[in-house]
Amino acid sequence: MSFNNLMIYRHPCIVKYVSSWQKNCKFYLAVEEVTPLSHVLPLLNTLQICVGLHSILKALHFLHEKASVSHNNICISSIYVTRDGSWKLGGMEYLCRYEDLSSDFLNKSRMNRYFKAVDSNEEKVFVNPTARRDFIDVYAFGVLVYEVFKSRESFDEVPNLDVFCDYCRNELQHTDPSQRPILSSILKHDFFNHEFINIHSFLIELPLKSDEEKMLFFRSLVGRLKMFNEEVVASQLGNLLLSRMVLLNGVAQETIVPFLLTPKSDEQEQTDQLFSEDTFKKYISPKLLEIISVRDAQIRLLLLNNFSNFMYMFTKEELQMYFLPELLVGIKDTNDHLVSVTLRTLADLVPVLGAATVIGGKRAKLFNDGRPMAHSNKNLPKEGTPQENEHPVVRDQILNNSISSIIDSHNLILPERSRPDGEEVETSTEEIEQSVDEDLENWDDWDLNENHSILINRLGIADIIEDSNDIAENHSNEGIKSIVNTKGDLARSKKTIADIEELDIKSQVQNNENDSFDFFHDMEPVINSSSKFLINEDNKCDVSLGIDKEVSSKLALNVNDINEEGWGDGDWD
Secondary structure (H helix, E strand, O other), X not given: OHHHHHHHOOOOOEOOEXXXXXXXXEEEEEEOOXXXXXXXXXXXXXXXXXHHHHHHHHHHHHHHXXXXXXXXOOOHHHEEEEOOOOEEEOOHHHOEEHXXXXXXXXXXXXXXXXXXXXXXXXXXXXXXXXXXXXXXXXXXXXXXXHHHHOOOOOOOOOOOHHHHHHHHHHHHOOOOHHHOOOHHHHHOOHHHHOHHHHHHHHHHOHHHOOHXXXXXXXXXXXXXXXXXXXXXXXXXHHHHHOXXXXXXXXXXXXXXXXXXXXXXXXXXXXXXXXXXXXXXXXXXXXXXXXXXXXXOHHHHHHHHHOHHHHHXXXXXXXXXXXXXXXXXXXXXXXXXXXXXXXXXXXXXXXXXXXXXHHHOOOOOOOXXXXXXXXXXXXXXXXXXXXXXXXXXXXXXXXXXXXXXXXHHHHHHHOOOOOOOOXXXXXXXXXXXXXXXHHHHHHOHHHOOOOOHHHHHHOXXXXXXXXXXXXXXXXXXXXXXXXXXXXXXXXXXXXXXXXXXXXXXXXXXXXXXXXXXXXXXXXXXXXXXXXXXXOOOHHHOOHHHHHHHXXXXXXXXXXXXXXXXXXXXXXXXX
């Protein structure tokens, strides 16, 4: 039976047996995933067919030369194609050993065998007991070659193809079975000595090659593969290039594997990479999904060292379902080098899958950004630098000014005050000007850092005479505008104060704010000025109203003080 023959005769070019069972009077056979050749033959090019025929011929050579059995039913329906494009020989229903091969056996099976592959003279062979027993399969192979190439119009893709077809028709189907060539001689035909066939054969027979032969082969392999269509190389040689024997070879790891596992982008035309991204995804990626689960340290290290080159050829789901679980297993190994390389690979997965997926568990913000925040008002002291959101052009203009120019402009713009009523006729104006000059020179609160002149440049003239830090902080933009604008705009942008007298009184409040009790509170004269220091109403800010209210509240008379008793004349004794 076919399943017994598949179990007994194992070869890389024969369909792989998996299992078989019987249920409800039916028999089931499980083999590797394959597709009948008839379903894919129209899609194959000449080179792929050439490689496939070579595989079938090697399977027949194995059966006849090593196992001493005859297949007896070589045809398209007995050949299958794997997912990677390799041809596999099946249809073992009529296989028999040489000693069982007879005319009676052939007569019984003739009705079920492919009629075009049946030799009409096969019964005559058994007259001679010493006759060859491979003549049936040799004849059928000649018929197979004719059928797979009969619809092909061009033979230019593979050299010696037309010669080989004539050879199969005239020699393999010779009327005299004794004149037909043996299978080993067919393998030596020039058609099967094609460069691509030689590479394919060497990779299959790699375990039988010497170290020197392997070294010479792998060093020249990249250049030889680039001579052929990349899709043909990937479909026919992809599995062989990613086999264990290749991946574990030291020379191959240096000369072929990096170019094999690195896809080339569409922009890269002249590169040593073998496969484009589309070809890589179609043929190489499925194989890598299988290899990543192999628990071999050397193979795992080889994949991880090249992981960053091909990781973007997989979807997020594939990376999470296939690669991530295997990497998490790798970090628990006792091999320190394997663990370190695995951790680096996990780091490459973080930008793609996210840290929560890669490391799992709960996360928290444990680190802060320690970079200094440029021009942040929160880090500046409230006194000395009241402006917010300083524009770079304005800031440069401010830094170029000096304190002397600001004071001079203030003296030029400040209008002359008219003479007040009362006894302060000769001294009030001079005292105010002297008080302002002294404040500019001796105000200790301004001496907060080494950049004294820069801090003063940032303040307006109105900020120099203010004593409240909150007022300076809330209205700093007015100070900036007063420096950048012209001298006329500077005068109009100053904060409004009801009277110059209030400046004098304000200065006194600044100096005496720490006194516990003012003994001369009731002796303060009430001065009614005859004129006010007026500023253009059009440019007056809403802030000035707040200042007037605050200053007026400080000078307002408290009605509760009227009921207090003053000092009598007797208290002086």
